[in-house]
Amino acid sequence: MSWRNIRAVIRKEIQHILRDRGTLIMVLITPTMILLIMAYSLTVDLEHIPIAALDQNRTSVSRAFIQQITAGEDLDLYAQVGSIDEIESMLVKGEIKAAVVIAPDFSETVLSLRGLPMQVIIDGTEPESGYFAVDHIGQRVERFIRDVMADQMQAIGVPEEALLPIDIRIRAWYNPGLKPRVDMIPGLISMVLGFPALSVALTLAHEREHGTLEQLMVSPIGRADLLIGKMIPYIIVGMANVIIIPMLAMLWFDIPFNGSFPLFMLLSAFFLFGILSMGIIIGVFMHTQAAAMAVSFLLIFFPGFFLTGIFFPIASMPEVMRMEALFLPGTHYAVISRGLFLTGAGMDILWPYAVMLVGLGFVFTGVASLFFRKRLG
Amino acid sequence: MAEASIETRGLTRLFKDNRAVDGLDLTIAEGELFGLIGPDGAGKTTTLRLLAGLLAISAGEARVAGHDLRKEAEAIKPHIGYMAQEFSLYAELTVAENLQFFSEIYAVDPTQILEKSERLLAFAGLNEFKQRRAEHLSGGMKKKLALACTLIHDPQILLLDEPTTGVDPVSRREFWEILTELNLGGTTIVVSTPYMDEADRCARVGLMYQGRMVFCDTPMAIREQLPGDVVELHTQDWRAARGVVASLPGVLQVQTYGESLHLIVDSAEQRLPQLVCALEDHNIPYRSLRAAPPRMEEAFISLIHQLQAHGES
Numbered sequence: 060m061s062w063r064n065i066r067a068v069i070r071k072e073i074q075h076i077l078r079d080r081g082t083l084i085m086v087l088i089t090p091t092m093i094l095l096i097m098a099y100s101l102t103v104d105l106e107h108i109p110i111a112a113l114d115q116n117r118t119s120v121s122r123a124f125i126q127q128i129t130a131g132e133d134l135d136l137y138a139q140v141g142s143i144d145e146i147e148s149m150l151v152k153g154e155i156k157a158a159v160v161i162a163p164d165f166s167e168t169v170l171s172l173r174g175l176p177m178q179v180i181i182d183g184t185e186p187e188s189g190y191f192a193v194d195h196i197g198q199r200v201e202r203f204i205r206d207v208m209a210d211q212m213q214a215i216g217v218p219e220e221a222l223l224p225i226d227i228r229i230r231a232w233y234n235p236g237l238k239p240r241v242d243m244i245p246g247l248i249s250m251v252l253g254f255p256a257l258s259v260a261l262t263l264a265h266e267r268e269h270g271t272l273e274q275l276m277v278s279p280i281g282r283a284d285l286l287i288g289k290m291i292p293y294i295i296v297g298m299a300n301v302i303i304i305p306m307l308a309m310l311w312f313d314i315p316f317n318g319s320f321p322l323f324m325l326l327s328a329f330f331l332f333g334i335l336s337m338g339i340i341i342g343v344f345m346h347t348q349a350a351a352m353a354v355s356f357l358l359i360f361f362p363g364f365f366l367t368g369i370f371f372p373i374a375s376m377p378e379v380m381r382m383e384a385l386f387l388p389g390t391h392y393a394v395i396s397r398g399l400f401l402t403g404a405g406m407d408i409l410w411p412y413a414v415m416l417v418g419l420g421f422v423f424t425g426v427a428s429l430f431f432r433k434r435l436g
Numbered sequence: 437m438a439e440a441s442i443e444t445r446g447l448t449r450l451f452k453d454n455r456a457v458d459g460l461d462l463t464i465a466e467g468e469l470f471g472l473i474g475p476d477g478a479g480k481t482t483t484l485r486l487l488a489g490l491l492a493i494s495a496g497e498a499r500v501a502g503h504d505l506r507k508e509a510e511a512i513k514p515h516i517g518y519m520a521q522e523f524s525l526y527a528e529l530t531v532a533e534n535l536q537f538f539s540e541i542y543a544v545d546p547t548q549i550l551e552k553s554e555r556l557l558a559f560a561g562l563n564e565f566k567q568r569r570a571e572h573l574s575g576g577m578k579k580k581l582a583l584a585c586t587l588i589h590d591p592q593i594l595l596l597d598e599p600t601t602g603v604d605p606v607s608r609r610e611f612w613e614i615l616t617e618l619n620l621g622g623t624t625i626v627v628s629t630p631y632m633d634e635a636d637r638c639a640r641v642g643l644m645y646q647g648r649m650v651f652c653d654t655p656m657a658i659r660e661q662l663p664g665d666v667v668e669l670h671t672q673d674w675r676a677a678r679g680v681v682a683s684l685p686g687v688l689q690v691q692t693y694g695e696s697l698h699l700i701v702d703s704a705e706q707r708l709p710q711l712v713c714a715l716e717d718h719n720i721p722y723r724s725l726r727a728a729p730p731r732m733e734e735a736f737i738s739l740i741h742q743l744q745a746h747g748e749s
Contacts, residue, residue, distance in 0.1 A: 064541050064543075071533070075528050269524070273490065274518075274525070277516065277518040280541045435491055
């Protein structure tokens with residue numbers, strides 16, 4: 060290993076990045092673009108879900124109930140209908156996502172505190188909005204019952220508290236509003252920050268295609284020197300994203316950042332080392348830019364999407380997948396990113412993940428230099 | 437003769453079933469200027485890549501600059517300069533930056549880099565283009581820059597793969613003046629070329645055909661390989677003339693060069709009068725008909741024709 064060689068490669072590579080507009084856009088603009096697109100398309104906070112109501116009771120109580128349900132921003136009353144058939148047709152056409160059916164004996168049963176004869180129908184083809192509707196109707200129903208009961212209790216002179224011996228209050232920590240974005244964006248950040256790995260995979264293939272690698276192969280430069288020298292500039296450029304992207308999350312998406320930012324930068328550098336080493340491996344084995352691109356998506360980005368626990372909890376994956384997830388730097392970094400953004404975790408909690416990132420980086424770089432031959436063909 | 441710079445015994449390289457280089461025995465002395473010629477696909481590039489340690493050897497042995505190529509491929513690298521056929525420098529880097537980069541990875545003494553760069557740039561006539569990006573250089577200048585980068589570490593051995601292909605004649609001449617000067621300074625040079633006038637400037641020439649070295653000698657000896665004498669015939673109507681002379685007794689080969697025909701005959705003295713008669717009989721006007729000294733090109737084509745005929749039979 061020669062620092063002089065590494066430095067020569069670093070300088071040359073930075074000159075290349077700065078002068079080649081395609082590479083510059085790829086490493087600096089793409090992560091921001093992808094974060095914006097994914098944040099908007101994947102983490103829609105649901106609002107104004109259209110529902111229909113079939114009121115077979117038609118009393119002031121049932122009307123008050125319907126009004127209570129649709130009072131907020133979350134559910135909109137799309138139509139009052141007269142039959143189940145109408146509900147079906149609206150569901151099929153996608154005009155509504157859910158419907159509330161109120162039984163003919165609704166007011167009587169409610170007022171005598173015997174039950175709540177109603178039914179909620181949801182569109183099973185779109186369970187997201189359906190469950191959302193059920194959830195929110197449930198919350199409203201609770202409040203409605205409490206109001207009704209309060210009136211009735213007062214009428215017979217019993218204090219309200221006597222009826223509610225159990226008081227369950229659910230509080231979601233770290234994300235009190237249970238907003239999907241707050242949880243999702245730190246996860247997405249862990250994905251988009253890995254984007255320079257693609258550029259690293261491409262840069263070796265680019266040198267191969269342009270014959271410059273041949274010129275390097277006949278030189279005495281060490282294999283590890285070349286690979287490390289190629290990786291460091293992308294870590295440096297990647298660090299620019301480590302500043303830009305969290306700023307975007309905090310200022311644009313109002314995501315709180317509760318941890319230490321210097322720690323975030325340090326651990327992000329570890330992550331870049333880990334994931335760029337994966338890029339280097341791909342560059343070593345793939346001899347054209349097209350192949351390097353395809354394999355990067357296959358090995359870095361798709362697994363980064365599905366296996367790193369950003370969308371699906373790792374605990375619920377089959378064993379094989381869990382093992383594979385362990386080898387992805389993104390898995391460990393997703394924990395770090397969420398930890399620093401949401402729970403404000405420190406090194407006392409995050410150190411195993413940091414160790415994994417650095418370890419994977421060394422393993423991957425080692426494998427890459429081992430298999431990189433200064434030979435053509 | 438000086439100590440051998442390059443020595444191969446049965447050097448062979450297979451690509452699948454194709455023997456790209458087939459049992460090459462070659463000894464190149466220190467300070468020699470050696471030319472590699474042969475038709476496309478003869479194995480010139482593969483040979484140079486093998487000698488540069490860029491390809492694994494399938495069979496045989498090779499020593500370059502005193503090191504066994506099979507065991508110590510890395511050890512030869514500080515001693516050789518290799519220039520690929522295609523442009524292989526960093527297009528986005530300037531002339532000076534390319535030189536700087538290669539001097540660093542070849543571990544040139546930092547205190548000497550500037551002086552060496554200046555000397556090489558002057559040598560290559562690139563001084564005024566120092567700040568120009570390599571991608572904006574002309575074809576000839578690119579080749580000279582590539583050579584300058586190849587020379588930055590003062591290699592003992594230069595391996596050049598068709599360094600002047602696609603370069604204008606003036607640049608070609610300049611390039612060869614540089615090579616000659618280097619060679620006079622003691623550098624061993626192995627250069628492949630499609631141009632026979634360039635082969636003529638080498639001390640020795642190896643002719644490759646289908647992976648084998650079929651002939652290896654001085655340009656003079658190669659010219660003497662011609663089975664007879666050369667007769668040059670200048671005529672407007674060379675198609676008709678070729679039909680007439682090709683079938684004459686004693687005419688071994690007819691090669692076409694623009695408007696002139698070069699005939700290889702067993703004896704110019706004996707056949708010239710017969711040629712004159714034949715052309716007049718067929719009413720073919722000609723500007724000149726005379727015996728000429730044999731050139732590399734004729735010898736080369738003649739040898740290739742013989743090899744092809746031999747291969748077919």
